[in-house]
Amino acid sequence: MSRVPHLVVIGGGFAGLWATRALAGAPLRITLVDRRNHHLFQPLLYQVATAGLSAPDIAAPLRHILGRQHNAEVRLGEVVAIDRQARQVRLGDGSRIGYDLLVVACGATHAYFGHDEWAADAPGLKTLDDALALRRKLLLAFERAEAEPDPARKAAWLSFAIVGGGPTGVELAGTLAEIARHTLKNEFRHIDPAAAKVRLVEAGPRVLSSFPEPLSLKARRQLEKLGVEVLTGAAVTSIDDHGFTWGDTHIPARTVVWAAGVAASPLARTLEVALDRAGRVRVQPDLTVPGHPEIFVAGDLAAIQQDDGRPVPGVAPAAKQMGSYLATVIQARLRHAPAPAPFHYRDQGNLATIGRMAAIVHLGRLQLSGVLAWWFWLAAHVVFLIGFRNRLVVLLNWAVAYWSYQRGARIIFGDADSGAGDEATPPFAGMHAGDRPHTDAPP
Amino acid sequence: MSRVPHLVVIGGGFAGLWATRALAGAPLRITLVDRRNHHLFQPLLYQVATAGLSAPDIAAPLRHILGRQHNAEVRLGEVVAIDRQARQVRLGDGSRIGYDLLVVACGATHAYFGHDEWAADAPGLKTLDDALALRRKLLLAFERAEAEPDPARKAAWLSFAIVGGGPTGVELAGTLAEIARHTLKNEFRHIDPAAAKVRLVEAGPRVLSSFPEPLSLKARRQLEKLGVEVLTGAAVTSIDDHGFTWGDTHIPARTVVWAAGVAASPLARTLEVALDRAGRVRVQPDLTVPGHPEIFVAGDLAAIQQDDGRPVPGVAPAAKQMGSYLATVIQARLRHAPAPAPFHYRDQGNLATIGRMAAIVHLGRLQLSGVLAWWFWLAAHVVFLIGFRNRLVVLLNWAVAYWSYQRGARIIFGDADSGAGDEATPPFAGMHAGDRPHTDAPP
Structure with a gap:
C-alpha cells in the first residue's frame, strides 16, 4: 500500500x-x-432530558455511520x-x-463564568449522560415533593429554575412546565404537580436574544402562557442545593439547571x-x-x-x-488545485421551540411565532434527522406524546431511594453491576 | 373519611x-x-442489554399505570x-x-452460590441498570479488542462467556453471536467481530432444562448454528477479569456474564x-x-x-x-365471603427464544422449534406487551432490526475512554453532572 x-x-x-x-x-x-461511540443529534438533547425521547433515538453509532467508508476508521x-x-x-x-x-x-x-462550584447544584446539558442525569433530577424532584411532609420543603422541591434564556433554557423551561401541568396530572396524591414553579432566569434584558426583539417578546409571552415565570435583567449571583440568588432576591429551589454559558x-x-x-x-x-x-x-x-x-x-x-x-x-x-474561497457562513435561519405548539422562526424577512412556527420547527427537525435510522421512531414518539400528553421515557435509572439530597451521590451507583445484588423492588 | x-x-x-x-x-x-419508578417488562430485558431496545421501551412509570386508580398511591x-x-x-x-x-x-x-466475589467480573441481568451496564460492557469489549495490538489480548477481548443455560443465558448467547456476526460487520478495521468466541456454559447436562429433552437438544443445535459454543456437564469453578475455569479448563475471556442463579x-x-x-x-x-x-x-x-x-x-x-x-x-x-380455593398455577406453556428465527415452544403436547417457534414467541411477546404504550415502537424497532441486522440502541453511555479494565470504575461516572465539565468529544 x-x-x-x-x-x-x-x-x-x-x-x-x-x-x-x-x-x-x-x-x-x-x-x-x-x-463516545456515537454521534449525537444535539438539538434534541433537551427532549431526552425531559423524557420525551430515549437516548438512542437521537444518537447513532459512529462505527455504523462510517462502516462502509473504507478510508475511515473510528477510534474510541x-x-x-x-x-x-x-x-x-x-x-x-x-x-x-x-x-x-x-x-x-x-x-x-x-x-460557569468562574463559579465552577455551581456545577454540582446546577448541572448543564451537553451530552447524553448529562441529559439522563438531568431527567433523573427532574423526575426525582416530584418524588421528593410527594414524600415530603413539611409544606415549605415540599414547595422547594416543586421549585425549578433554569438559568440562561438561550434556546436550551427556553426549551427546557417550556417542556418542564408542560410536564408539570399535563404529563404528571393525576399521578400524585400529596402534591399538585401543576403547582410547580418553573422559572427561567436570564441576566440580559430578554430571552432568545439572538432573535429580533419582537420575536423575543413573543417567545416570552408564549412561555408565560405555558406557565413559566420569566425573570430577566439581573444575573444569578449564587447557587446552592437549596436555591439561588437572582440580583438581591433569594429564591428557594431544589432543582436548578444551568443553560447559561x-x-x-x-x-x-x-x-x-x-x-x-x-x-x-x-x-x-x-x-x-x-x-x-x-x-x-x-x-x-x-x-x-x-x-x-x-x-x-x-x-x-x-x-x-x-x-x-x-x-x-x-x-x-x-489535487494541487487552487485553494477554495474563504469560508462563508450561510445563515439558514433561526428556529427555537418553546413548548407544545409554541415556537419562533426567523428566516430572512420571515418571522413566525406560535403554532405555525412550531410546525415549521417540527418539520425542519424531522428533515434534519434524516440519516438517523430512528427518524420514524422519533416521529412516532412525538405523535404519541402529542396526543396523549405522555412522555415515553419517564424512567428513573439507578437506585431511587427516597433519601433527600442524593444528587450528591453517584446517580448511577446502581450501574456497578456486581457491587451488590439488585432487585427489581425493595430488598 | x-x-x-x-x-x-x-x-x-x-x-x-x-x-x-x-x-x-x-x-x-x-x-x-x-x-424504582417503573414497572419492567423483564422478559425483554436481554434485548436492552444487547442494544436491540431502549430502556424506556420495556418500562412504564408506575405512577402512570396507577394514575387513575384512585384507591392507590405510589411511594418511591x-x-x-x-x-x-x-x-x-x-x-x-x-x-x-x-x-x-x-x-x-x-x-x-x-x-453466585457462595461466590459473591464473582459478581464484579460476571455481572447479572435483573434490572434496567444491569442491562445498561451489560450493554456497555459488551460493546466496549469490541472497542478494546480493536485498540489492542497484542494478538492474545485481542483474542481475550473477543472471548465472551455466558454462565447459565437457562432462558436468559440462551437469549444472551444467541443475540451476542448475532451481533458479532452481523450487526458489527464492516465496522471495525483491526478485528473481525465475527471471529468473536461466544460460549454458553451450563453445569447441567443440557441447556433449557425446563423443556423436554428433544427441544433442549434442538435449542443447542440452533445455538451452534448461530455460532455459539455450548459447554455442558461441568460447573464454572472460578471467574476473574481475565477468564474463567470450566471444570479443569481455564478459558481466557474478558467478558463473562452471570445468568446461572x-x-x-x-x-x-x-x-x-x-x-x-x-x-x-x-x-x-x-x-x-x-x-x-x-x-x-x-x-x-x-x-x-x-x-x-x-x-x-x-x-x-x-x-x-x-x-x-x-x-x-x-x-x-x-366481603366476609368464604375464602377462594387454594392457588392453582395454570401452566400456559413455555417459550424460549434463541436468536434470529430460532426459538423453542412447549405448549402441552405441542412442541415447536426453529422459525415457526420464533414467530410464535414474537407474537406472544407483542401481545404481552399490551398495556405498554411502547408496543408499536418495540415492534418497529424489531422490524428495523430484523431487516437491517442493525440494533438501534448501540450507545455506550458514560465516558468511553480507551484505558483497559474500566469496568471496575463507575460506568456512569460521567453522570455526576457537575463533577467536571463534559464535552461531546475529547477535551
Whole structure:
C-alpha cells in the first residue's frame, strides 16, 4: 500500500463527521477519534432530558455511520493533548496517533463564568449522560415533593429554575412546565404537580436574544402562557442545593439547571495558539490555525467572523458547513488545485421551540411565532434527522406524546431511594453491576 | 373519611402490580412501594442489554399505570425491613408505613452460590441498570479488542462467556453471536467481530432444562448454528477479569456474564418465617405467611408447589396469576365471603427464544422449534406487551432490526475512554453532572 496522508479528526459531532464523510473518496487515511461511540443529534438533547425521547433515538453509532467508508476508521478514546511539533495527538490511555492533517472539532462544554462550584447544584446539558442525569433530577424532584411532609420543603422541591434564556433554557423551561401541568396530572396524591414553579432566569434584558426583539417578546409571552415565570435583567449571583440568588432576591429551589454559558473544549489550549475570550481558536479564513496549515479547527471550537463582522454562531448548521468546507480545502490540496474561497457562513435561519405548539422562526424577512412556527420547527427537525435510522421512531414518539400528553421515557435509572439530597451521590451507583445484588423492588 | 384498611404492596413487578390493579374497586387504601419508578417488562430485558431496545421501551412509570386508580398511591422508596409485630414496613430513609394487609412481592436477585466475589467480573441481568451496564460492557469489549495490538489480548477481548443455560443465558448467547456476526460487520478495521468466541456454559447436562429433552437438544443445535459454543456437564469453578475455569479448563475471556442463579430478595429474611434453600418464603396455599393471614407473598419470592409437586416456576405468568389470586382472597375477606380455593398455577406453556428465527415452544403436547417457534414467541411477546404504550415502537424497532441486522440502541453511555479494565470504575461516572465539565468529544 502506498503511503497516503493520515488525517486525524478529533470529535464525531457535526463538524468532524461532516468533514469525514465529505472526504469519503479522497486519497487519505482518516482516523476519527471520539471519546463516545456515537454521534449525537444535539438539538434534541433537551427532549431526552425531559423524557420525551430515549437516548438512542437521537444518537447513532459512529462505527455504523462510517462502516462502509473504507478510508475511515473510528477510534474510541479521549484526546488529552495535541503535539504540533511531533504532529501527534495523545490519548488518555497513553497511546499516540501521528497525523499529517488534523481536524480539531471537539466542541464546547458548560461554562460557569468562574463559579465552577455551581456545577454540582446546577448541572448543564451537553451530552447524553448529562441529559439522563438531568431527567433523573427532574423526575426525582416530584418524588421528593410527594414524600415530603413539611409544606415549605415540599414547595422547594416543586421549585425549578433554569438559568440562561438561550434556546436550551427556553426549551427546557417550556417542556418542564408542560410536564408539570399535563404529563404528571393525576399521578400524585400529596402534591399538585401543576403547582410547580418553573422559572427561567436570564441576566440580559430578554430571552432568545439572538432573535429580533419582537420575536423575543413573543417567545416570552408564549412561555408565560405555558406557565413559566420569566425573570430577566439581573444575573444569578449564587447557587446552592437549596436555591439561588437572582440580583438581591433569594429564591428557594431544589432543582436548578444551568443553560447559561458554554466554553470551548480545554483541548484548544494544548494547541498553544491565540484563543478568544471563550477559549475558542481564532482560525484563518480557511479554518486553519495560523502558521499551521495542516491543522483545521471547526464547529463550536472555531472563532471566525461572518462577512458583517458578527461571529459565526455555535449552531449545528455552522458546524456542518465548516466540516464540508474544510473537506474542500483538503481535497484541493490533495489535487494541487487552487485553494477554495474563504469560508462563508450561510445563515439558514433561526428556529427555537418553546413548548407544545409554541415556537419562533426567523428566516430572512420571515418571522413566525406560535403554532405555525412550531410546525415549521417540527418539520425542519424531522428533515434534519434524516440519516438517523430512528427518524420514524422519533416521529412516532412525538405523535404519541402529542396526543396523549405522555412522555415515553419517564424512567428513573439507578437506585431511587427516597433519601433527600442524593444528587450528591453517584446517580448511577446502581450501574456497578456486581457491587451488590439488585432487585427489581425493595430488598 | 371512614377508616378503610391500608394495603401496602412491596414491589411493582408482575405480582405486585397485578394484585394492585385487581383491587382497583375494593374498599382499600393501597400504597405500592418500589425502589424504582417503573414497572419492567423483564422478559425483554436481554434485548436492552444487547442494544436491540431502549430502556424506556420495556418500562412504564408506575405512577402512570396507577394514575387513575384512585384507591392507590405510589411511594418511591426502598423497604429495608418488615416489622410483623408493629405491622409496619421501614423505608431506607427511616420513615415507616403502617399496614393492615401486606403483599411482599419484591422478587429475586442474582445468586453466585457462595461466590459473591464473582459478581464484579460476571455481572447479572435483573434490572434496567444491569442491562445498561451489560450493554456497555459488551460493546466496549469490541472497542478494546480493536485498540489492542497484542494478538492474545485481542483474542481475550473477543472471548465472551455466558454462565447459565437457562432462558436468559440462551437469549444472551444467541443475540451476542448475532451481533458479532452481523450487526458489527464492516465496522471495525483491526478485528473481525465475527471471529468473536461466544460460549454458553451450563453445569447441567443440557441447556433449557425446563423443556423436554428433544427441544433442549434442538435449542443447542440452533445455538451452534448461530455460532455459539455450548459447554455442558461441568460447573464454572472460578471467574476473574481475565477468564474463567470450566471444570479443569481455564478459558481466557474478558467478558463473562452471570445468568446461572437467582435468590430471593433478602427482605424475605426480615419476615422471620421459614424460607426454602433459595431464600424464598414457604407460603400457605392461599399465599399467606403461616400464622400471619395479613401477610401475602407472591411472585418469585413465594415458594409454592404445583399439584404434581413441582415448584411453581419463577416466571412472569406465575407472578401475574399469584397477584390476581391474592386479590380475590383479599376481596373475599373484605366481603366476609368464604375464602377462594387454594392457588392453582395454570401452566400456559413455555417459550424460549434463541436468536434470529430460532426459538423453542412447549405448549402441552405441542412442541415447536426453529422459525415457526420464533414467530410464535414474537407474537406472544407483542401481545404481552399490551398495556405498554411502547408496543408499536418495540415492534418497529424489531422490524428495523430484523431487516437491517442493525440494533438501534448501540450507545455506550458514560465516558468511553480507551484505558483497559474500566469496568471496575463507575460506568456512569460521567453522570455526576457537575463533577467536571463534559464535552461531546475529547477535551
